[in-house]
Amino acid sequence: MTRATVITVSDGVSAGVREDLSGDALEGMLTDAGFIVGRLVVPDEQDRIADAIRSAAGSSALVLTTGGTGFGPRDVTPEATASVIEREAGGLVHLMLARGLESTPMAALSRARAGSVGSALVVNLPGSPRGATESLAAIMDLMPHVLDLLAGHTEHHSGEPRSGG
Amino acid sequence: MTRATVITVSDGVSAGVREDLSGDALEGMLTDAGFIVGRLVVPDEQDRIADAIRSAAGSSALVLTTGGTGFGPRDVTPEATASVIEREAGGLVHLMLARGLESTPMAALSRARAGSVGSALVVNLPGSPRGATESLAAIMDLMPHVLDLLAGHTEHHSGEPRSGG
Amino acid sequence: MTRATVITVSDGVSAGVREDLSGDALEGMLTDAGFIVGRLVVPDEQDRIADAIRSAAGSSALVLTTGGTGFGPRDVTPEATASVIEREAGGLVHLMLARGLESTPMAALSRARAGSVGSALVVNLPGSPRGATESLAAIMDLMPHVLDLLAGHTEHHSGEPRSGG
Numbered sequence: 001m002t003r004a005t006v007i008t009v010s011d012g013v014s015a016g017v018r019e020d021l022s023g024d025a026l027e028g029m030l031t032d033a034g035f036i037v038g039r040l041v042v043p044d045e046q047d048r049i050a051d052a053i054r055s056a057a058g059s060s061a062l063v064l065t066t067g068g069t070g071f072g073p074r075d076v077t078p079e080a081t082a083s084v085i086e087r088e089a090g091g092l093v094h095l096m097l098a099r100g101l102e103s104t105p106m107a108a109l110s111r112a113r114a115g116s117v118g119s120a121l122v123v124n125l126p127g128s129p130r131g132a133t134e135s136l137a138a139i140m141d142l143m144p145h146v147l148d149l150l151a152g153h154t155e156h157h158s159g160e161p162r163s164g165g
Numbered sequence: 166m167t168r169a170t171v172i173t174v175s176d177g178v179s180a181g182v183r184e185d186l187s188g189d190a191l192e193g194m195l196t197d198a199g200f201i202v203g204r205l206v207v208p209d210e211q212d213r214i215a216d217a218i219r220s221a222a223g224s225s226a227l228v229l230t231t232g233g234t235g236f237g238p239r240d241v242t243p244e245a246t247a248s249v250i251e252r253e254a255g256g257l258v259h260l261m262l263a264r265g266l267e268s269t270p271m272a273a274l275s276r277a278r279a280g281s282v283g284s285a286l287v288v289n290l291p292g293s294p295r296g297a298t299e300s301l302a303a304i305m306d307l308m309p310h311v312l313d314l315l316a317g318h319t320e321h322h323s324g325e326p327r328s329g330g
Numbered sequence: 331m332t333r334a335t336v337i338t339v340s341d342g343v344s345a346g347v348r349e350d351l352s353g354d355a356l357e358g359m360l361t362d363a364g365f366i367v368g369r370l371v372v373p374d375e376q377d378r379i380a381d382a383i384r385s386a387a388g389s390s391a392l393v394l395t396t397g398g399t400g401f402g403p404r405d406v407t408p409e410a411t412a413s414v415i416e417r418e419a420g421g422l423v424h425l426m427l428a429r430g431l432e433s434t435p436m437a438a439l440s441r442a443r444a445g446s447v448g449s450a451l452v453v454n455l456p457g458s459p460r461g462a463t464e465s466l467a468a469i470m471d472l473m474p475h476v477l478d479l480l481a482g483h484t485e486h487h488s489g490e491p492r493s494g495g
Contacts, residue, residue, distance in 0.1 A: 071254070071281065071314035079252060087409060088441060089401070094427045095438035097259045108260035108307060109314075111253060116401065142438060149401035149439075236419070236446065236479035244417060262424045273425035273472060274479075276418060 005056035049080035057120035067127035085115030170221035214245035222285035232292035250280030335386035379410035397457035415445030
């Protein structure tokens with residue numbers, strides 16, 4: 001069983017005045033996929049978000065954020081993420097955007113980042129339940145392989161020098 | 166009425182030896198879309214470009230550059246832009262590239278960046294009239310929503326916790 | 331005749347315990363395209379990779395790396411590349427990812443970067459022979475134009491102010 005943490009970034013959820021529909025939806029998807037899921041909620045404060053990511057990456061193989069990736073004045077999740085990740089994962093961001101744009105041009109409003117912190121993968125997802133779950137669905141099938149590689153399981157089964165790198 | 170500034174980045178236009186066809190075309194598109202449009206022209210000098218972006222972002226909601234995004238030795242508009250923007254908008258760049266590549270593989274020569282400076286959105290567009298107008302067309306429908314969000318109008322109409330972020 | 335260097339980034343190839351199938355395949359493609367091809371092999375060490383890129387960029391118009399772009403603990407080719415390149419070429423990365431994702435969602439595991447160092451173009455390619463050659467094929471037709479622009483041949487043939495920038 002692999003541990004994942006969902007970090008909900010939202011002033012409203014943090015203050016208890018908004019339901020965390022996106023966090024709940026992501027937890028459901030991850031549980032169905034066999035993850036043990038932890039949850040964190042933080043307001044749209046860059047330091048708080050960065051601390052939550054760092055903390056979650058210490059105990060989870062997969063860290064998903066939802067919220068704070070847009071153009072609102074307080075949307076700083078990508079900036080917090082960029083300050084923490086050690087190696088950017090531009091291909092995963094590309095795949096999420098490409099799939100999202102098949103649904104709606106509004107997907108282009110995402111400023112999401114992804115990358116690794118130690119052996120954990122951190123991925124920003126949009127704040128809406130639909131945007132968050134569609135973005136996660138776009139990369140879900142790749143997660144076992146990515147998390148295996150991050151954990152140092154770099155055996156090659158394909159006969160090629162590297163299977164994906 | 167919303168203010169926009171078109172910054173033409175071109176040694177030739179700046180020296181008065183080249184017509185500013187791209188700037189004119191962009192001004193036309195923006196005027197048709199209801200913007201009040203200002204114009205600036207700067208040579209391909211990183212400091213001059215950065216100063217022009219900063220200045221325009223102080224008075225306009227939307228700042229478009231045209232020119233200097235390619236591989237010529239003096240093409241440094243993306244570097245000037247990266248030095249000024251506070252929050253990168255990778256999704257908008259992705260959308261412009263995806264649409265551009267539907268027209269021509271040459272769209273991949275763009276090194277354009279986009280992002281916010283305060284409450285202004287800054288977007289690099291290619292230097293050719295066709296490249297510039299096609300790139301702007303790719304994101305034009307999103308502009309009202311992006312500029313609303315940047316201005317702090319974060320009302321949610323969809324019943325979801327966040328409509329796009 | 332234009333010079334290119336293929337840098338194979340691989341602990342195994344560097345130690346002589348793995349065949350350099352990807353490097354061989356890339357050399358073949360480049361030779362067929364009329365390049366004079368040099369080869370370098372370095373282990374997955376960030377400083378060694380950065381030094382190899384810098385050295386190759388001093389004598390070649392095109393520098394391709396293969397390997398080290400994935401999520402393995404020692405995959406640091408993009409980080410070494412980012413430390414060396416002066417101007418990022420996000421459009422080329424976008425095109426390689428878009429084409430790769432037409433073949434397999436595993437293409438999203440690439441963290442490749444591209445950009446210029448002086449008048450040389452540096453492009454990260456995946457480590458597998460298939461991934462490396464498909465990525466290069468995606469951008470090969472653009473290379474003459476990109477390398478011309480980087481070399482300062484900025485004549486415009488199209489009648490537009492800039493042909494691609």
